[in-house]
Amino acid sequence: MKTVKVTINVNNEKIKLQVKPYETLLETLRERLALTGAKEACSLGSCGSCTVLLNGTPVRSCLILTPEVDGASITTIEGLKEDGKLHPLQEAFMEKGAVQCGFCTSGMIMTAKGLLNRNKKPSRAEIIKSISSNICRCTGYKKIVEAVEEASKKMA
Amino acid sequence: MILPKFEYKKARTIEEALEIYSQYNGEAFYLAGGTDLVPLLKHRLFNPKVVIDIKGIEELKTITKKGGNLLVGPNATLYELKGTPEIQEKLPCLFQSLDATSCETLQMRGTIGGNIMQNTRCLQYNKSLEWRTARGFCYKMGGKTCNVVLNAKACYSNYCGDNAPSLMTVDAKARIVGPTGERTIKVEKLFSGDGKEPFTVKPGEILKGIIIPLKETKGAYEKLTVRGSIDYPLVGVAVTIKDGSAKVGVTGIGPCPRVYELKEVNEKEINNIADKAYEDAKPVLNAVLTPAYRKKMVGVLIKRAFKRIEKGGSR
Numbered sequence: 001m002k003t004v005k006v007t008i009n010v011n012n013e014k015i016k017l018q019v020k021p022y023e024t025l026l027e028t029l030r031e032r033l034a035l036t037g038a039k040e041a042c043s044l045g046s047c048g049s050c051t052v053l054l055n056g057t058p059v060r061s062c063l064i065l066t067p068e069v070d071g072a073s074i075t076t077i078e079g080l081k082e083d084g085k086l087h088p089l090q091e092a093f094m095e096k097g098a099v100q101c102g103f104c105t106s107g108m109i110m111t112a113k114g115l116l117n118r119n120k121k122p123s124r125a126e127i128i129k130s131i132s133s134n135i136c137r138c139t140g141y142k143k144i145v146e147a148v149e150e151a152s153k154k155m156a
Numbered sequence: 157m158i159l160p161k162f163e164y165k166k167a168r169t170i171e172e173a174l175e176i177y178s179q180y181n182g183e184a185f186y187l188a189g190g191t192d193l194v195p196l197l198k199h200r201l202f203n204p205k206v207v208i209d210i211k212g213i214e215e216l217k218t219i220t221k222k223g224g225n226l227l228v229g230p231n232a233t234l235y236e237l238k239g240t241p242e243i244q245e246k247l248p249c250l251f252q253s254l255d256a257t258s259c260e261t262l263q264m265r266g267t268i269g270g271n272i273m274q275n276t277r278c279l280q281y282n283k284s285l286e287w288r289t290a291r292g293f294c295y296k297m298g299g300k301t302c303n304v305v306l307n308a309k310a311c312y313s314n315y316c317g318d319n320a321p322s323l324m325t326v327d328a329k330a331r332i333v334g335p336t337g338e339r340t341i342k343v344e345k346l347f348s349g350d351g352k353e354p355f356t357v358k359p360g361e362i363l364k365g366i367i368i369p370l371k372e373t374k375g376a377y378e379k380l381t382v383r384g385s386i387d388y389p390l391v392g393v394a395v396t397i398k399d400g401s402a403k404v405g406v407t408g409i410g411p412c413p414r415v416y417e418l419k420e421v422n423e424k425e426i427n428n429i430a431d432k433a434y435e436d437a438k439p440v441l442n443a444v445l446t447p448a449y450r451k452k453m454v455g456v457l458i459k460r461a462f463k464r465i466e467k468g469g470s471r
Binding site for chain 2: 020
């Protein structure tokens with residue numbers, strides 16, 4: 001089967017790839033680019049653990065074909081840190097203890113980043129609504145919501 | 157989960173998309189948001205030779221106001237549509253159903269066209285190939301009988317779109333374009349009522365636009381789910397009141413959404429319609445709640461929706 005040429009900007013790095021036409025963005029990130037921060041859990045778009053930012057908007061990378069995002073820019077959890085310093089969201093998740101097993105964490109942080117991109121000061125209700133795009137089976141969400149609140153305060 | 161093998165083509169115009177569709181003799185799927193299509197492909201429910209990406213077609217993604225109507229391109233995302241001031245101000249029922257669809261992240265990717273045209277669902281159908289092979293193929297997959305209602309030569313899968321019933325209550329129309337030309341039909345005419353082939357669109361046809369009349373309405377959307385988000389309706393009820401009369405749309409039970417009309421809005425009429433919708437609902441054991449409960453909730457949700465409209469939208 002013919003491969004498809006794509007050029008994508010991943011974490012501010014322009015990358016040219018030859019991918020399978022039926023390859024998902026999650027497969028490309030994890031298996032070709034070794035960016036294993038985005039996790040595969042349900043693989044059907046229900047859980048949100050594969051969330052990455054596509055041109056600043058959170059998307060489920062397991063539901064997107066890599067050929068679809070030719071020319072787009074992708075941000076994964078690995079691309080959040082700046083100058084070797086963790087992003088305020090990552091710090092807040094650590095400080096608030098918003099992590100238990102950690103499998104949902106990268107998806108949660110990317111969803112929260114998407115929210116903060118479009119709304120600098122989200123209310124608690126808005127955070128809960130946004131975070132409800134992702135499933136966490138350990139923490140009960142309380143600390144995750146607190147961490148996002150904390151990060152939005154720090155970033156203001 | 158790995159996708160089956162297919163080719164990927166990107167269409168820039170509707171003509172190009174139709175052309176590719178015919179080149180592959182119809183063994184093709186149109187891809188917009190992919191939030192419904194990709195899981196179906198991963199489950200091997202369809203094995204197309206090619207997937208035609210229609211996201212690049214500009215005329216399919218615009219939202220414009222024209223002559224008292226809102227013309228919505230089917231590739232507009234649910235999130236974009238939810239943020240449209242005209243919908244927020246005039247069509248509360250549609251706004252609420254858009255808001256209730258899945259979750260924010262999927263609303264940002266999923267399109268209104270794809271949401272309307274999503275395939276019907278069933279606990280026995282939306283499963284992996286291995287699971288379905290072990291169980292034996294059901295009627296919808298090409299087997300002899302239904303796996304839920306034993307020996308039935310019919311499909312009882314549920315249409316789980318949140319927004320089609322709302323669009324039906326606001327008298328929206330759909331414009332369809334295909335190899336044989338263009339036509340405009342009421343949204344309710346998109347549905348065949350047959351779970352095996354839930355839509356009346358012919359092979360290769362593309363939903364080109366949705367025409368929504370912009371009139372002052374009151375409305376509400378009520379949805380029965382087991383989770384707060386990322387869930388299909390186990391029953392969904394859309395109610396729109398306009399000029400003293402009302403329309404009620406019911407989704408989530410059976411292969412197509414149904415619509416009812418109330419000439420006047422009063423308690424007697426509301427109870428009549430709630431009873432009628434209860435009678436018409438024929439749920440079977442193919443969703444995560446029992447059929448008896450889902451059937452009962454149809455009437456309950458209709459009354460609840462009217463009550464909420466009366467209170468000015470609050471619960």
